[in-house]
Amino acid sequence: MSPTRRSARRPLARRRVPRAAALALLLVSATACSADEWSRGGLPGAITKQAETVQNLWNGSWIAALATGVVVWGLILWSVAFHRKKKNSKDELPPQVRYNLPIEILYTVVPIIMVGVFFYFTARDQNYVNAMTGQAPVKVKVEGFQWSWRFTTDYNGKKVEVVGKPVSDYTQGPQLVLPVNQKVEFDLVSPDVIHSFWVPAFHFKRDVIPGVENKFEVDTLNKPAVYAGRCAELCGTDHSRMLFNVKLVPQAEFDQYIASQAGAQ
Structure with missing residues (x-):
């Protein structure tokens, strides 16, 4: 093979190496997800x-x-x-x-x-x-304010209030405790600007608008754990720190939580 042909093939080979590496990286990234995540x-x-x-x-x-x-x-x-x-x-x-x-x-x-x-x-x-049935045994008033949340849970005539402050980690934000296998009604209000109540695991978010009382209901599943929540509407300086979390617990633990926290705040 002549030197001219060899020199002509070298740039082509050099171009193929980055492309092959990029393809390999893409394949590795694509297969990194579990079957459950793909589903x-x-x-x-x-x-x-x-x-x-x-x-x-x-x-x-x-x-x-x-x-x-x-x-x-x-x-x-x-x-x-x-x-x-x-x-x-x-x-x-x-x-x-x-x-x-x-x-x-x-x-x-x-x-x-x-x-x-x-x-x-x-x-x-x-x-x-x-759909709203109006028959949820657990009612939660969600108040979004600059820049955190106030949750007032009403269950069997007892109320528990949790007030948060801006945080950088959702685990440090105000915690909303809910029972598994229950219907929960959310009433959303705001005293200042538009916020958006978003729990990604709900696959749902709804705006919190001053002067408008938005509502929605969910039927929780039997999946006790702590789930992230945040504001999904740009609302001001500390919008990114309007973090909270939702904790799903068994019914017995929820009853104990309400009994011990009602009126304590």
Whole structure:
């Protein structure tokens, strides 16, 4: 092999090394997630029945989107493979096909059906997530203020109030204790600016607006643990420090908590 050819191949080989390394890094990153994380599509684990509904809608949306993508990519690759210009052909366009009525009906009707189905499931699940029964045994008044939270839990006529302050770690913020397997009603109020009450494990957030009393209900699952919460609306200087946590506990522990803390603040 001549020196000229060797020198020409060296830059090409050098370019391939970073590309191969980047591909290897991508593959390692893609396989770092567990099967459970992949099944959730990047969402945190659900801790309410409403969150499970949102999770199912999310998964279904991704499946539909990927199925559509596979069909579109397949058609593109098929066109590239079987309708490319032949090596020995002249500079003439391939045969042009116009006004194929069955195909035009297909690519008009199918998207309409897909959008209709997606709209139906979205509206159905949205109605379920927003439903209010007014019969929740546990009621929590959530007051978002610059820049922390006040939680007032009302259960069997006893009230427990927790007031927080700006913190840098959600574990140090005010803690909202809730029982597992119970329906909980949240009443959201604010005395100053718009905040947003967000517990990622709820797969749900709702704005806390001055002069507006927003409400929602959840049915907690039997998953005792401590979960992060934060404000999701830019509300001022210490917005990033409006952190809190939600602790799900067994019913017996919740009863003991209410009995020991009621009126203590």
